Each structure stands twice: as structure tokens, then as C-alpha cells.
Amino acid sequence: MDTREDCLAADACDPLAPCRERFSLPEGVIYLDGNSLGPLPRATPALLNRAVKEEWGRDLIGSWNKHGWISLPETLGDRLGALIGAGPRQVIVTDSTSVNLYKLLHAALTLRPQRRIVLSEEGNFPTDLYIAQGLENAELRLSSRAGLPAAIDESIAVVMLTQVDYRTGALWDMKSITKAAHDAGALILWDLSHSAGALPVDLDGCDVDFAVGCGYKYLNGGPGAPAFLYIAKRLQESVRTPLSGWMGHAAPFDFGTAYAPAPGIRRMLCGTPSVLALRALEAGLASFAGIDMAAIRRKSLALSDLFMTLAEQRLPGDAFEIVTPREERRRGSQVSIRHGGAYAFMQALIEDGVIGDFRSPDLMRFGFAPLYTRFVDVWDAVERMAAIAEDERWRQKRYHRRQAVT
Amino acid sequence: MDTREDCLAADACDPLAPCRERFSLPEGVIYLDGNSLGPLPRATPALLNRAVKEEWGRDLIGSWNKHGWISLPETLGDRLGALIGAGPRQVIVTDSTSVNLYKLLHAALTLRPQRRIVLSEEGNFPTDLYIAQGLENAELRLSSRAGLPAAIDESIAVVMLTQVDYRTGALWDMKSITKAAHDAGALILWDLSHSAGALPVDLDGCDVDFAVGCGYKYLNGGPGAPAFLYIAKRLQESVRTPLSGWMGHAAPFDFGTAYAPAPGIRRMLCGTPSVLALRALEAGLASFAGIDMAAIRRKSLALSDLFMTLAEQRLPGDAFEIVTPREERRRGSQVSIRHGGAYAFMQALIEDGVIGDFRSPDLMRFGFAPLYTRFVDVWDAVERMAAIAEDERWRQKRYHRRQAVT
Numbered sequence: 001m002d003t004r005e006d007c008l009a010a011d012a013c014d015p016l017a018p019c020r021e022r023f024s025l026p027e028g029v030i031y032l033d034g035n036s037l038g039p040l041p042r043a044t045p046a047l048l049n050r051a052v053k054e055e056w057g058r059d060l061i062g063s064w065n066k067h068g069w070i071s072l073p074e075t076l077g078d079r080l081g082a083l084i085g086a087g088p089r090q091v092i093v094t095d096s097t098s099v100n101l102y103k104l105l106h107a108a109l110t111l112r113p114q115r116r117i118v119l120s121e122e123g124n125f126p127t128d129l130y131i132a133q134g135l136e137n138a139e140l141r142l143s144s145r146a147g148l149p150a151a152i153d154e155s156i157a158v159v160m161l162t163q164v165d166y167r168t169g170a171l172w173d174m175k176s177i178t179k180a181a182h183d184a185g186a187l188i189l190w191d192l193s194h195s196a197g198a199l200p201v202d203l204d205g206c207d208v209d210f211a212v213g214c215g216y217k218y219l220n221g222g223p224g225a226p227a228f229l230y231i232a233k234r235l236q237e238s239v240r241t242p243l244s245g246w247m248g249h250a251a252p253f254d255f256g257t258a259y260a261p262a263p264g265i266r267r268m269l270c271g272t273p274s275v276l277a278l279r280a281l282e283a284g285l286a287s288f289a290g291i292d293m294a295a296i297r298r299k300s301l302a303l304s305d306l307f308m309t310l311a312e313q314r315l316p317g318d319a320f321e322i323v324t325p326r327e328e329r330r331r332g333s334q335v336s337i338r339h340g341g342a343y344a345f346m347q348a349l350i351e352d353g354v355i356g357d358f359r360s361p362d363l364m365r366f367g368f369a370p371l372y373t374r375f376v377d378v379w380d381a382v383e384r385m386a387a388i389a390e391d392e393r394w395r396q397k398r399y400h401r402r403q404a405v406t
Numbered sequence: 407m408d409t410r411e412d413c414l415a416a417d418a419c420d421p422l423a424p425c426r427e428r429f430s431l432p433e434g435v436i437y438l439d440g441n442s443l444g445p446l447p448r449a450t451p452a453l454l455n456r457a458v459k460e461e462w463g464r465d466l467i468g469s470w471n472k473h474g475w476i477s478l479p480e481t482l483g484d485r486l487g488a489l490i491g492a493g494p495r496q497v498i499v500t501d502s503t504s505v506n507l508y509k510l511l512h513a514a515l516t517l518r519p520q521r522r523i524v525l526s527e528e529g530n531f532p533t534d535l536y537i538a539q540g541l542e543n544a545e546l547r548l549s550s551r552a553g554l555p556a557a558i559d560e561s562i563a564v565v566m567l568t569q570v571d572y573r574t575g576a577l578w579d580m581k582s583i584t585k586a587a588h589d590a591g592a593l594i595l596w597d598l599s600h601s602a603g604a605l606p607v608d609l610d611g612c613d614v615d616f617a618v619g620c621g622y623k624y625l626n627g628g629p630g631a632p633a634f635l636y637i638a639k640r641l642q643e644s645v646r647t648p649l650s651g652w653m654g655h656a657a658p659f660d661f662g663t664a665y666a667p668a669p670g671i672r673r674m675l676c677g678t679p680s681v682l683a684l685r686a687l688e689a690g691l692a693s694f695a696g697i698d699m700a701a702i703r704r705k706s707l708a709l710s711d712l713f714m715t716l717a718e719q720r721l722p723g724d725a726f727e728i729v730t731p732r733e734e735r736r737r738g739s740q741v742s743i744r745h746g747g748a749y750a751f752m753q754a755l756i757e758d759g760v761i762g763d764f765r766s767p768d769l770m771r772f773g774f775a776p777l778y779t780r781f782v783d784v785w786d787a788v789e790r791m792a793a794i795a796e797d798e799r800w801r802q803k804r805y806h807r808r809q810a811v812t
Contacts, residue, residue, distance in 0.1 A: 096677020098651030245504030271502020
């Protein structure tokens, strides 16, 4: 696509273009940060309002049964599972990604009692690493990305990786890494926070053991939406959660004294979940209704490819380095650009109505969520980036920021 | 109060009567189950709608700073703290009660490394007991209620009690039990789920170490609202959480590899919290604006005393046994009645528009939340109970239910 008109033409024949109407996007803003916080689906306010006024306000405590509150973690888990290649009753919506990481790392270490090493990569998302550091009887071993496959040996209890790197957007080959872990007798735990809803994931097909992910990025569940976890059916009955709360009990309303885990995935619940947060996530998941993840992937790659091509054409290559792999099978749905003045540049870009984000020390991230991002948005975003790059303003701001910090 | 008119007169001069307008209660329903799920505050829909449409929908990712999302756990924690006798920066709103119990029991055991026993009482709320059972290196010891003070000895790491018993409504003397724990070198952990917002609590004044509680009962934060935890200032810097997630990191947005706890209470955060759930809790807490907890306690005792007096007068004493202590200093804000056909009786009562609840095997619970419960509600509730007791209908239903179960 060599002109803005080409982009408009691509949008005109894009089969996903009508999905943009499912979202309430602010006027005049190009939102390229759905990899951090998905925008508001149009359906959310009404669904939430009904949950507040009719379910909570009118039907009160009876709603746990009447409106199915009690089974929401499972019903939403199954809907979410359909987006990540998980058959029914293997995904449950609960707690935060961090809490779910704790549960599953603990479970993995219990299933491999002769081993204590959690293997991860240096650039993994901090909370994954922090949670592993908080586990007693576990030792976190970090490898470089390149060295990771070779670091999987028979000392490893569980390999914990984020499928799409939050900084670079690089994508792991889930199938081969999972196989390498299993070949070494280790378990695998995938963090799908940056892949669920962004690209096809095939948990069952890749024979994955465990997965977690958050609901507020590509799944559009709202700020801090409930997270999810996956446990392969074959492992569920041998998994115990250290967070043995009452909602995961076999018979929570018997109010017995002794803990007994519920059958299957439900045992991974802990306390009482926020019903309002679950309803908002329900609306977020509904934004994927009728959409094939393969179509999302096709458009995602086309958008990000266009962005990289235009960025290379329009931005000075000595100052702007694309750190995201160009090869399609090696990247997710975001593109990251390294730049010495990344913070100030992103601030200037946001002021110009293009919202991406900054990750310390020198990265700008741009997410391309195919449900609401247009090809013309990509064109316009690069246009504005080129204008700022030519301008001195952002350098000034950077100067002022440094002054303010010291 | 001997007549319905007396009750109406009491309502007319009740200083808390205007607070009822702060809630959206369904027509024709007497809601005596606020001890399980608080009703919808009138302010909630608008506050939530603003959070959804303006904060999330319009301002998107920028709201973490612009609308103070990032500090909501602390700002709401301080507001909640004011209701339970906790000075600033000792309460934080986060996760569920169950998850918070896990964090604090773990912390207590770490602070008492030579001891491993968690002492609790047989009738404690199940999730408290289940969480203690899930902790490695801990041993849960249960005592009868009567025997508990004597069971606190130097083998105990932490005494874990719910201040108001969820079944009987019995109230522990927080000050004396806390002192007994400290005298034995043990720590104390109070679960305030059935007391926060229901009666004055004086955590600081009683020299309490740890507390947890939920936001969806007397605090009216919505179904499954975020929970809270309290750590006395003097202990905060020596407490580590096993759930060392990124929101509790000293510098979460530096994205460093090594976990380092934030100073103070903020270290007890784990993952990203649901902002929508926090906003709903904010509205729930606002329903206490300008209200003195002592006034709440006075009315609570008057309501529950009236209920017990009328129940004794109007219900056959051989079939209905009040299990809640009559003595004011020994009860919270609910009254429980034992009855052989409690389940069917409560079903019949709910059909008649009086909502309480049932706890297996034979208890009916009635909560008296002074912000929205009127004296005439108590009169009318007992009136309907008396009518059902005289009627055979509920016995029939009970018969049918048993038939259905077998």
C-alpha cells in the first residue's frame, strides 16, 4: 500500500471492518494500545447496567442462582477457551494473572517433587518472574531467549514463558517448546496475556499443561478484568491449589470444616469473584462473536507489516530501530520501536492523537488489534510519527523531562 | 415497642432513617440479608457508568494516572480503615478475603518461625479454615468457642478468628483475645467480614496485628466486591507476601527482573485489580458518609433486640430457638434462629417478601443493617413469620423437598 487511498481501499474490502462498530472509540484518536488495555465494547455499558440494576439491585442475593452468577467463572472460561484452542472445562476465569501463576507454578512443582527449578527467560514479564521468586522451595533460573531451548534439561520442573514478549512482540513456537519441555520430563506453563484474542492459540493441539492470561488486553474485558487459567484435562485431578478457598470446594454451601477440592477445573477458584468484573469481561468476549481467529491473525499480520514497512520508509533508520521480528511466524500482534528519546517521542505522539505506549528505557509499543484498527489508522499513525521526527519539539520536551528528573 | 405504630414512631425519630434513601431497594421487599450481600447504593450506577464511559471508554489507558486508578487500592483502603478503627496506610483493598487470608497467615508464620500452629475455632467460616489447611508448614488446630481462650498457649503462631460468627452472630471480645494472643507470644488475625460496616471496630486501639474482610456485605460494594486487609504499621516492613506480584513491587513500572517489595501496605498488592469492581466498592463506602459507627451500633442493637423480643412473643418457643446471644456485648448485627424445617420456612418467608437466608442444617439468618432497615420492617417480618408458622404450607413444602432429594 503506497498511498493513503490504498489503505482506505483495503479497509473497504476488509471482512473484519464491520467489527469496529462493536467498540466505543473516542473521536479523533488512533488507539494502538489495545495490547495494554482493550477499548470499551459498545455492549458493555448496557450489560453492566443490567447486572447492576436488575441482577444486584432487584434480585439481590437470589441472583447467585437466578442469573447464574455462581457458574460465571466456568461459563466464561469455556467461551474464552474457544479463543485459545481449549476444549470445554479446561479454562476458568478467576483472580489475577499473578495469582493464577502462583497457583499453577505451585501445582507444577508438586507434580515434579524431585525437581525445583522454574525455567524462564530474562525478558519475561516481571510479574511472572516475581511470582516465581515468591514461591518457597522453587528456584528461578533465567536463560537468554536464544539459549532457552538448550536450557531445558532434566533438572527443570516447569518451563514458564510468555508466548508473545510484552516488549518486543516476539512470538515463541508453542508446539516445539512444549515438546522440548515434555521430552525433558518438565511441565510447561504459558502466559497468554499478549496472545489471547490477538492470534490463534492451540493449547490442546500443542499438548500444553498449564496456561494463564489476562482479560483486559486483546479480550477487552475492562481495566484489571479477571484473569484466566487453563489446566489440561489429563492433569486436573492430580492438581491441588495452595489457595484452597471456599469457591473451589467440592460443596461450598455445605460449609464443612475440611477442605475437599471440587472436581475438575473449578477447584482452582479461591474466594468470591467480582460479578460486575465478570459481566464486563463477558461483554469483552462477546466482541469476538462470529469471528474466526485465523481472520484476526491475517489482518493483524497485514496491519503490523504495513506499519513496519511504512515506518522503515518514513522514519530515519539510524534513530528508529524496529525490534519486532519481521518473520510472520515469529511475531505477535504488536510492533516495538527502539528510539533514544522514546518517552518524549511517545508523549508527543499521544498529544497528536496516536496512543501507543512506552516501556523503559527506550521502547515504543504499538498494538494492532484487528477488530477495531483500520489500515488507514496505520497510515495516519506513521504520518504523524514522521512529522514529529522531523520536528524538534519532542527533543525539547525530552530535554525538559531530563531537567525535571535531576 | 408493642405495636406496629410504635415501630413507625421509632422510625420517625430515627436519626439514621434518611440513610435509607441512599439505597435502591426493590418495592415490597424486606431485605434482611445485607449480612450476605449488601443492596445496591443509589450512587453506584452513575459512578460505575462514569468509570466505564469516561474513564475507560474515553480516557483509556491514560486513566491509570488521570483518574487515579493506580492508587485506588490505597485511597479506598484508607476510607475503609476509618470504619474499622485503622489509621491511614494500614488498610489496602485487594483480591478476595480468601487470598488475603493466605497472604497474612503466611506472613504470620514467617514472623513466628519457631511455631507452626494456626489456632481457630470449630465454627469459623469455612474459607478461613480451608486456606489454613492449604498452607504448607502450617498446622490448623481447632478449639471449641468456649475453650478457645485457654487454648492460646506458646505453641501458637497465630490466632485466626472471625469477629462475628457467620452462623450465630456471636461477637468475640477483640481486645481481650488479642491481648491473650500477644501474652502467649502469638499473633492475631481477625476476619471482619461480618463486622466491617456493621459495628464499631477498633483495630488500632486493640493493638491488632492483622485483619481481613470482604466488601460485599455491610459495606455494600457489590457481589464479590474486592476484599481488604490490614497490617499494623509496626509490622509492615517485616512482612513479605508469598504472592509477590508486580503491583506490590517497589517500582512496578521499571519492569525490573528482581522482586522488591513496595514500602508499607502497598506490598500486599499482587496482580492488576479490577477498576470497575473498585469503583463499585467506592460507592458502597460512600453510603457511610457522615455516619458515626456508634450510631450504627445503637440502631443495630435496637433492631435486633426488637426482632428477638417479637420473635419470642410471636413464634412458638419449642420450635424456634434463637441461637444469637442476647447480651449486647456478645452479638453482632445479625440474629439466627434454629428451626427443624429452616430451609422450607425460609423459602416460604422469601416468597412472602422477607429475605433472610438459610445455613445448613437448621439455621435461618436475619441481618439488620441500620442504614436501610426500619423498625417497621422488623415488625412486619416477624408478623409474616408468625403467619407462616401457623400455616401448614411450609411443612408441605418441606415434605415435597425431601421427596425430591431422595
